[in-house]
Amino acid sequence: xxxxxxxxxxxxxxxxxxxxxxxxxxxxxxxxxxxxxxxxxxxxxxxxxxxxxxxxxxxxxxxxxxxxxxxxxxxxxxxxxxxxxxxxxxxxxxxxxxxxxxxxxxxxxxxxxxxxxxxxxxxxxxxxxxxxxxxxxxxxxxxxxxxxxxxxxxxxxxxxxxxxxxxxxxxxxxxxxxxxxxxxxxxxxxxxxxxxxxxxxxxxxxxxxxxxxxxxxxxxxxxxxxxxxxxxxxxxxxxxxxxxxxxxxxxxxxxxxxxxxxxxxxxxxxxxxxxxxxxxxxxxxxxxxxxxxxxxxxxxxxxxxxxxxxxxxxxxxxxxxxxx
Amino acid sequence: xxxxxxxxxxxxxxxxxxxxxxxxxxxxxxxxxxxxxxxxxxxxxxxxxxxxxxxxxxxxxxxxxxxxxxxxxxxxxxxxxxxxxxxxxxxxxxxxxxxxxxxxxxxxxxxxxxxxxxxxxxxxxxxxxxxxxxxxxxxxxxxxxxxxxxxxxxxxxxxxxxxxxxxxxxxxxxxxxxxxxxxxxxxxxxxxxxxxxxxxxxxxxxxxxxxxxxxxxxxxxxxxxxxxxxxxxxxxxxxxxxxxxxxxxxxxxxxxxx
Numbered sequence: 001x002x003x004x005x006x007x008x009x010x011x012x013x014x015x016x017x018x019x020x021x022x023x024x025x026x027x028x029x030x031x032x033x034x035x036x037x038x039x040x041x042x043x044x045x046x047x048x049x050x051x052x053x054x055x056x057x058x059x060x061x062x063x064x065x066x067x068x069x070x071x072x073x074x075x076x077x078x079x080x081x082x083x084x085x086x087x088x089x090x091x092x093x094x095x096x097x098x099x100x101x102x103x104x105x106x107x108x109x110x111x112x113x114x115x116x117x118x119x120x121x122x123x124x125x126x127x128x129x130x131x132x133x134x135x136x137x138x139x140x141x142x143x144x145x146x147x148x149x150x151x152x153x154x155x156x157x158x159x160x161x162x163x164x165x166x167x168x169x170x171x172x173x174x175x176x177x178x179x180x181x182x183x184x185x186x187x188x189x190x191x192x193x194x195x196x197x198x199x200x201x202x203x204x205x206x207x208x209x210x211x212x213x214x215x216x217x218x219x220x221x222x223x224x225x226x227x228x229x230x231x232x233x234x235x236x237x238x239x240x241x242x243x244x245x246x247x248x249x250x251x252x253x254x255x256x257x258x259x260x261x262x263x264x265x266x267x268x269x270x271x272x273x274x275x276x277x278x279x280x281x282x283x284x285x286x287x288x289x290x291x292x293x294x295x296x297x298x299x300x301x302x303x304x305x306x307x308x309x310x311x312x313x314x315x316x317x318x319x320x321x322x323x324x
Numbered sequence: 325x326x327x328x329x330x331x332x333x334x335x336x337x338x339x340x341x342x343x344x345x346x347x348x349x350x351x352x353x354x355x356x357x358x359x360x361x362x363x364x365x366x367x368x369x370x371x372x373x374x375x376x377x378x379x380x381x382x383x384x385x386x387x388x389x390x391x392x393x394x395x396x397x398x399x400x401x402x403x404x405x406x407x408x409x410x411x412x413x414x415x416x417x418x419x420x421x422x423x424x425x426x427x428x429x430x431x432x433x434x435x436x437x438x439x440x441x442x443x444x445x446x447x448x449x450x451x452x453x454x455x456x457x458x459x460x461x462x463x464x465x466x467x468x469x470x471x472x473x474x475x476x477x478x479x480x481x482x483x484x485x486x487x488x489x490x491x492x493x494x495x496x497x498x499x500x501x502x503x504x505x506x507x508x509x510x511x512x513x514x515x516x517x518x519x520x521x522x523x524x525x526x527x528x529x530x531x532x533x534x535x536x537x538x539x540x541x542x543x544x545x546x547x548x549x550x551x552x553x554x555x556x557x558x559x560x561x562x563x564x565x566x567x568x569x570x571x572x573x574x575x576x577x578x579x580x581x582x
Contacts, residue, residue, distance in 0.1 A: 191376040217530035
């Protein structure tokens with residue numbers, strides 16, 4: 001082989017290798033050092049690819065998981081921002097993504113194909129953990145307290161005017177005076193059995209009596225805050241706009257809505273090789289409450305900060321990691 | 325004289341035999357396809373979630389809402405587009421032409437979904453007219469530009485003949501220019517109508533209803549039955565509107581040009 005040809009082959013090989021490197025994700029956006037999370041012998045130098053879906057909250061959770069594992073010494077690859085639940089799940093099942101935060105209710109309804117959720121948070125988690133392990137070999141670690149689910153919200157003024165603070169009181173208002181309980185919904189919530197029709201059945205009001213203007217999801221927050229087009233609106237409980245627009249979330253006193261608690265998920269084979277992940281991630285997952293996540297979502301969606309910085313700053317403020 | 329007649333005839337495509345056959349066959353085919361998709365969707369084991377949308381009352385309401393949106397858009401587009409087109413072809417107002425053409429261009433170039441959300445944010449209101457207005461703006465351009473084209477193409481010699489007979493400017497407009505422009509205006513309206521039916525599938529975003537509800541629900545829930553039902557019905561409505569436009573071109577156009 002002539003020298004020139006050898007150089008060409010070498011160049012081609014280098015290109016191929018870098019291309020492979022790009023294929024498995026990019027590096028973690030910000031460097032962090034150990035805090036209360038210490039370098040863990042079983043994880044040091046282990047290549048771990050962290051994935052997430054594309055929306056703000058999932059990207060923030062993805063970064064939090066990355067910083068957690070990086071502080072424990074793992075060689076983390078970043079695959080946050082995969083478009084759609086199904087693609088993210090597919091990447092995990094095929095082994096492109098090793099670990100990701102997944103929500104219990106989402107797996108129960110979308111991946112495991114159940115139409116009706118389980119009312120109790122704990123029982124819902126256990127049902128998902130057992131069934132997903134048996135059917136797909138996926139391991140679910142202990143879930144965190146945040147619950148990103150459907151809810152009805154209203155402006156503070158509407159709450160004062162109507163006195164409605166719970167969904168039972170809302171149901172009573174719909175039966176008594178539907179015109180005072182105009183409720184903005186989107187197409188999906190309106191049709192889903194774990195959405196409006198199911199809620200009406202659980203709280204014993206006639207869904208046909210309710211006045212339900214159909215709006216685009218994003219518009220509902222503003223319309224509910226304005227109070228001119230609708231008195232109540234469908235929201236997601238951890239959306240940053242709840243804080244930004246000062247909305248009050250009605251209590252789901254009969255525990256009807258599905259529970260979407262976050263849990264670190266991975267394939268059984270990966271968990272068996274690196275069981276330390278459970279211990280390392282547990283305190284971080286446990287710190288994820290609704291208030292925390294609403295605030296982090298707000299910093300990104302309303303204030304326009306970068307999700308990787310928001311996630312890092314929160315972890316530093318809790319002492320989990322140190323900034324570098 | 326003969327050149328003018330030829331140009332005007334080209335604007336009235338409903339004169340060819342193929343077009344006559346199409347005017348007869350199109351509605352029949354549309355009705356067959358619509359009936360088939362409705363039968364296909366209703367004649368299966370639907371889940372409780374699907375039944376929220378796929379029931380006779382709901383589907384009929386959505387089709388009706390879609391027709392109302394389309395009718396309102398058509399009315400606005402004709403009532404605004406034609407007078408505006410006439411205005412900017414008057415000798416004294418030609419300077420306004422780039423302005424209105426520009427506005428209509430922006431209306432069509434801007435994403436309809438953005439116009440809808442923007443109008444909601446500006447007015448803090450939702451409902452039928454908030455869903456109709458952006459779609460009217462979106463569909464305005466074809467009617468406006470075809471009105472201008474239709475009037476511009478009228479042969480100078482015909483105008484001179486009219487003036488020579490002692491017609492006023494108004495009479496000239498009403499008896500020479502507009503009749504000769506009608507085939508063009510109707511061709512533009514036909515395009516506008518089809519655009520309006522398609523874009524009206526977005527009106528539901530601001531509580532104006534329509535078949536978009538079926539399409540969006542089906543898409544979000546990965547429910548192909550609801551998605552296909554909504555899409556095919558919207559396509560059928562668009563073809564029906566196209567057919568009505570064709571009929572209008574055939575019957576409303578000036579008899580002498582047929």
